[in-house]
Amino acid sequence: MATPGARPRRATIFDVAAEANVSRGTVSRMLNGEPYVSDSAREAIEKAIAKVGYVRNMAARNLATQRSKAIALIVHEPHSVFLEDPNIGAILLGTNERLSEADYQLVCLIIGSDRDSARIADYLRGGFVDGAVIVSAREHDPIADAIAHIGLPAVFVGHPMSAPDMPYVGIDNRGAARDITRELLSTGRKKVGMIAAALDRDSGSERLAGFRDALGDQFDENLVVDFPLYSRNSGVEGMKALLDRAGDIDGVFAASDALAAGAMDVLRERGRSVPGDIGIVGFDDSDWAMRCQPQLTTVRQPADLLGREAASMVLELVNGITPETPGRILPTEIKLRGSA
Amino acid sequence: MATPGARPRRATIFDVAAEANVSRGTVSRMLNGEPYVSDSAREAIEKAIAKVGYVRNMAARNLATQRSKAIALIVHEPHSVFLEDPNIGAILLGTNERLSEADYQLVCLIIGSDRDSARIADYLRGGFVDGAVIVSAREHDPIADAIAHIGLPAVFVGHPMSAPDMPYVGIDNRGAARDITRELLSTGRKKVGMIAAALDRDSGSERLAGFRDALGDQFDENLVVDFPLYSRNSGVEGMKALLDRAGDIDGVFAASDALAAGAMDVLRERGRSVPGDIGIVGFDDSDWAMRCQPQLTTVRQPADLLGREAASMVLELVNGITPETPGRILPTEIKLRGSA
DNA sequence: GCTTAGTCTGTGAACGCTCCCAGAGATTGT
DNA sequence: ACAATCTCTGGGAGCGTTCACAGACTAAGC
Numbered sequence: 001m002a003t004p005g006a007r008p009r010r011a012t013i014f015d016v017a018a019e020a021n022v023s024r025g026t027v028s029r030m031l032n033g034e035p036y037v038s039d040s041a042r043e044a045i046e047k048a049i050a051k052v053g054y055v056r057n058m059a060a061r062n063l064a065t066q067r068s069k070a071i072a073l074i075v076h077e078p079h080s081v082f083l084e085d086p087n088i089g090a091i092l093l094g095t096n097e098r099l100s101e102a103d104y105q106l107v108c109l110i111i112g113s114d115r116d117s118a119r120i121a122d123y124l125r126g127g128f129v130d131g132a133v134i135v136s137a138r139e140h141d142p143i144a145d146a147i148a149h150i151g152l153p154a155v156f157v158g159h160p161m162s163a164p165d166m167p168y169v170g171i172d173n174r175g176a177a178r179d180i181t182r183e184l185l186s187t188g189r190k191k192v193g194m195i196a197a198a199l200d201r202d203s204g205s206e207r208l209a210g211f212r213d214a215l216g217d218q219f220d221e222n223l224v225v226d227f228p229l230y231s232r233n234s235g236v237e238g239m240k241a242l243l244d245r246a247g248d249i250d251g252v253f254a255a256s257d258a259l260a261a262g263a264m265d266v267l268r269e270r271g272r273s274v275p276g277d278i279g280i281v282g283f284d285d286s287d288w289a290m291r292c293q294p295q296l297t298t299v300r301q302p303a304d305l306l307g308r309e310a311a312s313m314v315l316e317l318v319n320g321i322t323p324e325t326p327g328r329i330l331p332t333e334i335k336l337r338g339s340a
Numbered sequence: 341m342a343t344p345g346a347r348p349r350r351a352t353i354f355d356v357a358a359e360a361n362v363s364r365g366t367v368s369r370m371l372n373g374e375p376y377v378s379d380s381a382r383e384a385i386e387k388a389i390a391k392v393g394y395v396r397n398m399a400a401r402n403l404a405t406q407r408s409k410a411i412a413l414i415v416h417e418p419h420s421v422f423l424e425d426p427n428i429g430a431i432l433l434g435t436n437e438r439l440s441e442a443d444y445q446l447v448c449l450i451i452g453s454d455r456d457s458a459r460i461a462d463y464l465r466g467g468f469v470d471g472a473v474i475v476s477a478r479e480h481d482p483i484a485d486a487i488a489h490i491g492l493p494a495v496f497v498g499h500p501m502s503a504p505d506m507p508y509v510g511i512d513n514r515g516a517a518r519d520i521t522r523e524l525l526s527t528g529r530k531k532v533g534m535i536a537a538a539l540d541r542d543s544g545s546e547r548l549a550g551f552r553d554a555l556g557d558q559f560d561e562n563l564v565v566d567f568p569l570y571s572r573n574s575g576v577e578g579m580k581a582l583l584d585r586a587g588d589i590d591g592v593f594a595a596s597d598a599l600a601a602g603a604m605d606v607l608r609e610r611g612r613s614v615p616g617d618i619g620i621v622g623f624d625d626s627d628w629a630m631r632c633q634p635q636l637t638t639v640r641q642p643a644d645l646l647g648r649e650a651a652s653m654v655l656e657l658v659n660g661i662t663p664e665t666p667g668r669i670l671p672t673e674i675k676l677r678g679s680a
Numbered sequence: 681g682c683t684t685a686g687t688c689t690g691t692g693a694a695c696g697c698t699c700c701c702a703g704a705g706a707t708t709g710t
Numbered sequence: 711a712c713a714a715t716c717t718c719t720g721g722g723a724g725c726g727t728t729c730a731c732a733g734a735c736t737a738a739g740c
Contacts, residue, residue, distance in 0.1 A: 025729090057403070060403050061726080063397070064695055064727040079644075093450065100456070105463075107448075110433065128398050287572075369698095369718095376718050378717085378718060381718085397696050398697095404698040
């Protein structure tokens with residue numbers, strides 16, 4: 001009887017070598033796709049692998065090669081945001097897909113509380129992963145600092161100003177915000193406000209900057225409200241505040257679709273029609289946008305591609321390829337629907 | 341300038357031992373919290389670790405101990421579902437949180453296409469993880485079979501009939517569905533239908549069974565429609581179909597909130613009031629429920645706790661503790677809101 | 681026929697840790 | 711005073727790979 005938990009001994013490279021009548025060096029070379037393996041050896045090894053049911057022991061390989069074939073995805077958000085944010089899931093999927101193609105694994109590091117961040121830093125230092133993709137880092141994020149300090153290859157999704165030299169992929173938040181605000185203005189709105197959020201991130205502050213760009217002289221600080229999170233609830237509070245400050249407001253740029261959805265709920269409650277009385281535009285093109293009534297005019301950002309691209313970049317870094325550009329900007333697109 | 345990728349040599353347990361004037365055996369014992377380490381040795385080692393900046397090399401440890409301190413989270417869903425399903429994210433967070441507490445890592449394995457499933461099976465066989473939490477397995481899922489075959493400690497979230505002996509955590513889908521259907525009936529509805537989905541999962545088929553339980557003799561197969569996915573879109577199609585089949589239908593149990601939301605959109609479009617003309621109830625208590633107008637009466641399922649509990653169980657299994665019960669059922673709760 | 685280059689193979693030495701055993705020293709009981 | 715026990719320590723062996731090197735054999739060039 002086997003002792004509890006004792007699985008049968010797994011076949012090693014030695015077993016394969018013995019079975020195929022070659023040395024383990026040859027097996028190793030073949031496994032790693034190196035040249036200089038004769039056809040006869042290759043064939044014998046293939047048969048032997050199938051026969052003994054061999055699979056590589058990753059721990060041994062990692063130890064010998066000093067790399068882990070794993071990439072961390074670091075999400076620094078409270079849990080509620082992780083669940084609500086439509087982009088994080090898509091980024092995760094995109095990253096995972098690209099890494100799978102390269103036979104790398106994705107290790108999720110979700111930092112819910114700041115208490116975790118020291119633990120995570122230790123983990124990253126532990127050589128457990130070869131690189132990291134960092135989603136939604138705040139400005140002056142301790143994790144970002146730790147990574148820079150360790151020298152771990154890492155790519156940011158988004159571009160924190162506090163880490164200007166780190167590789168990143170992102171979108172032109174400022175330009176996109178400017179364009180969609182202009183779109184809103186082009187429908188003849190005269191008094192346009194913004195529900196901003198997450199100004200401690202580049203995405204948040206850049207979108208506000210773009211809004212300001214579009215308005216130019218007409219920009220009125222009093223018509224901007226801001227909140228820590230891109231949440232529906234902030235949208236509710238934001239819209240209420242804007243209506244209090246200027247009852248005759250006729251256009252709102254919400255920095256995310258969730259904010260816009262919250263705002264629209266308030267407007268419905270108060271009997272203001274959209275887009276009749278007030279035009280409203282959002283950002284993300286998440287499923288919120290389709291669920292609104294009317295559907296939301298918004299900026300589509302390719303979240304899955306951001307993930308893919310970040311993965312590609314981090315793989316390049318890991319393999320010693322320095323990207324020709326420090327950052328990559330992916331295109332956005334305005335989706336015209338009924339809300340403005 | 342360092343050559344690309346060449347980070348400075350990291351301190352090993354030898355360096356610590358030398359610095360502290362003890363042997364590496366003692367350092368190892370201390371690191372693993374074993375008894376028989378004198379206070380003086382302990383103190384010296386602590387100082388030495390701080391001085392040389394030592395962190396454990398996990399690959400070496402994994403190789404020596406034959407375990408990886410990592411658990412896989414396997415999600416077998418098309419990507420669209422991964423993003424839409426409100427429970428998956430919460431399960432992921434719950435699992436991650438529990439594993440972190442035990443100093444285990446979460447490795448995400450997302451199986452988008454069936455093509456991946458062989459690759460994943462190989463990975464699981466590779467000793468890369470000590471156990472697995474399986475989310476949303478289908479009946480007769482090839483991955484589930486592979487895991488059973490490998491003998492990897494694994495816990496299902498949900499309880500596929502095709503793997504009755506595997507440990508699982510879940511909710512009483514059937515009982516909860518019965519209860520909420522009764523709730524709907526108690527509002528005086530006479531002609532009640534169901535939009536079912538995912539009948540190839542235990543959650544889907546059990547909810548249908550619960551609905552049937554509640555209706556008893558009044559059950560009418562003609563008033564049940566079913567779809568592959570718990571999606572809003574299926575809700576739209578489902579509601580249309582039900583209205584076609586029975587224009588005088590006055591109650592609907594939707595097997596998920598997303599389905600219910602789709603159904604309610606159709607009803608609004610067709611000018612039927614909720615809950616006036618038709619009562620509607622959902623399942624999940626996801627954010628869909630709060631976004632509906634009126635808000636949805638639904639079954640709250642503790643998705644994060646499911647994740648936590650699954651993680652706890654898999655950790656027990658990994659440590660050779662056989663759980664006293666093969667499965668654990670977590671309580672659900674009916675959330676009364678305005679929709680029925 | 682001899683060098684040279686190119687192809688292929690086997691083997692010792694890491695990689696950094698844990699496990700286990702032998703043994704030193706301190707403490708207790710008789 | 712001696713055995714028995716408990717506490718603590720050091721170091722050899724092993725985990726399953728990869729890597730680098732040395733050597734064998736083959737083919738081509740002069």
